[in-house]
Amino acid sequence: MPDVPAGEEAAAAVTALVADGADGWDRAGLLPVGLLRHLGTAGWLCAQVPPAYGGRGLNSADNGAFTAHVGSLCSSVRSVMTSQGMAAWTVERLGTAGQRAAFLPRLTGGALAAAGFSERAAGSDLSAMTTRVRRDGDTVVLDGHKVWVTAAHYADLLVLFGRYQDADPGAAPAAGDHGRAVVVPADTPGVRVTRVADPLGCRAAGHADIALDAVRVPADHVLGGSPLPLPLLVTTALAYGRMSVAWGCVGILRGCLTAAARHAATREQFGAPLGDHQLVARHLAELFAAEQTATRVCEHASRCWDEGSPEQVVATVLAKHVSARNAARGAATAVQVLASAGAQDGHPVARAHRDAKLMELIEGSNEMCQLMLARHVLGSSA
Ligand SMILES: Cc1cc2nc3c(=O)[nH]c(=O)nc-3n(C[C@H](O)[C@H](O)[C@H](O)COP(=O)(O)OP(=O)(O)OC[C@H]3O[C@@H](n4cnc5c(N)ncnc54)[C@H](O)[C@@H]3O)c2cc1C
The missing domain is CATH 1.10.540.10 (Acyl-CoA dehydrogenase/oxidase, N-terminal domain)
Incomplete structure (x- = not known):
């Protein structure tokens, strides 16, 4: 190193x-x-x-x-x-x-590296995944199609998730919801990576679709000992992604707060800095509250990770949900404060506005997070 x-x-x-x-x-x-x-x-x-x-x-x-x-x-x-x-x-x-x-x-x-779960018909509902991982002697063969995989354009190694099938190539995918995660070198024959065109935000993150056509890798590239239930498999991987996106959203909020505060302090209208007008000041207060709230829920979730707390799962979902929602709203507020000065590609708040919106869709959309949090509440009260 x-x-x-x-x-x-x-x-x-x-x-x-x-x-x-x-x-x-x-x-x-x-x-x-x-x-x-x-x-x-x-x-x-x-x-x-x-x-x-x-x-x-x-x-x-x-x-x-x-x-x-x-x-x-x-x-x-x-x-x-x-x-x-x-x-x-x-x-x-x-x-x-x-x-x-x-x-x-x-x-x-x-x-x-990149991690691929999503498919055309399996977005929020990853149990609908159809990518197959089939054992064949001392190799496994993958067939399927992943979509929107962040960083896949740059990746040397792909960690791909699919349904596991033990041997018989003619058989239907494994009964039940068991799956495997497989490490696939991106240059393996049968892997085709195609850029997603013109994403709304995070435009340089290398989102790509991955077609898998009889992709054969050694069986020791299949992670772990035995197949796991698909929900457990994907939740394990997504847990890290949720924390990372949540903290990334805190960063978006901090960038927006700095830009909005600087602009409100220096730009004058009606003979006074924008920040002296109470409705603009309220925007700054809301942006500050959004950043602070997101920071605190992320700190709490990270503490749960670092202490191995049983609250870790729900704290992570809460952090992801609050931070992504606050970042999307906060970035929109920052554009409001800057108005025409921030309304063009090339300004950090315009980029933040596009980037933050996508954070509400991924690693568990707002709605998926809300459903998980509601299930937690209902489970706790039962
Ligand atoms: C920028 C970006 C990066 C991504 N990176 C990756 C990656 O690295 N790896 C990867 O595998 N995938 C990745 N994805 C895919 C991402 O995980 C999916 O887009 C996401 O899970 C949502 O799936 P979908 O787009 O098919 O929407 P859908 O599942 O079709 O959902 C559409 C809308 O309906 C809502 N909805 C769906 N079901 C319900 C329900 N039961 N109740 C209430 N609301 C519901 C959703 O919340 C959403 O608002 C990425 C996507 C984007 C946009």
Whole structure:
């Protein structure tokens, strides 16, 4: 691992690396791969991976603070971090000791990764997934089609989820909802990665569809010992993604708050700074409240992760939901404060507005999070 400093110094280093690049990358729809590999080789794309595997070994709170910082600079870079972290977390949680030793050093050593669950007919309802993972001797064969996989355009390794079928190629997919996660090198014959055209936001995050046509990999690329129920499998991987997106949204809110406050303090209308007009001041107060609330729910959720609290699952869903909703509303508020000054591509609040909206759709949409939270409430009261 190269000598890249830790903590606040890492944040400063990322600030220097991103510099004023985010807008240009957004317009181009591409991140510099050299930057991603630089961050990856330094262990910063999946900083929770333990040092034994070349990682930074950060706890959830410190990784979250770093993620928020990156999110305040560039949501596309933060999205790639989320994907890399989710892939690493899946290997760490589901893989055997041998698989952790085989794959994690690659993920902390510059290889880029993405995690694919979604399919055309399986978005919110991942139990409708039809991608098959079929055992064939000492290999497995994957057939299916994943959509909208963040960072897949850049990825060397794909962590893909599918229904598991033991052997017989003619048989229907496994009865019940059992599935597997498989590590697939992106250059394996039969893998075709196609960019998603013109995404609304996080435009440089490398979203892509992945067609899998008789993709054969060694059986030891299938993570873990035995098939797991699909909901458990995907929830394990998504848990990390939810925390990462939640902290990324805190970053979006901080960027918006800074931009809105600066503008309201300097732009004058009706003979006074905008911030002196009470209705504009209210926008700033709401934006501040949104940022602070999101920060607190994320801190609480990370504490649950770091203490191994039984509240971890619900705290994570709550953090994701509150942060994404606040970021979408907060970014819209920031555009309101800047008005024409922020109403064009090229301004950070315009980019934040587009990026934040997407955060309400992914890793459990607003509605999916609300359903999970409602189930928690009903379960607690039963
Ligand atoms: C920017 C972006 C990045 C993504 N990255 C990845 C990735 O890295 N890997 C990956 O596998 N996938 C990824 N996805 C896909 C993402 O996970 C899905 O878009 C998401 O799960 C929603 O699925 P859908 O788009 O098919 O919407 P649908 O499932 O069709 O839902 C449409 C709307 O209906 C609502 N809805 C659906 N069912 C219910 C219900 N029962 N009750 C109430 N409301 C409901 C939803 O909340 C949503 O508002 C990404 C998508 C986007 C946009």
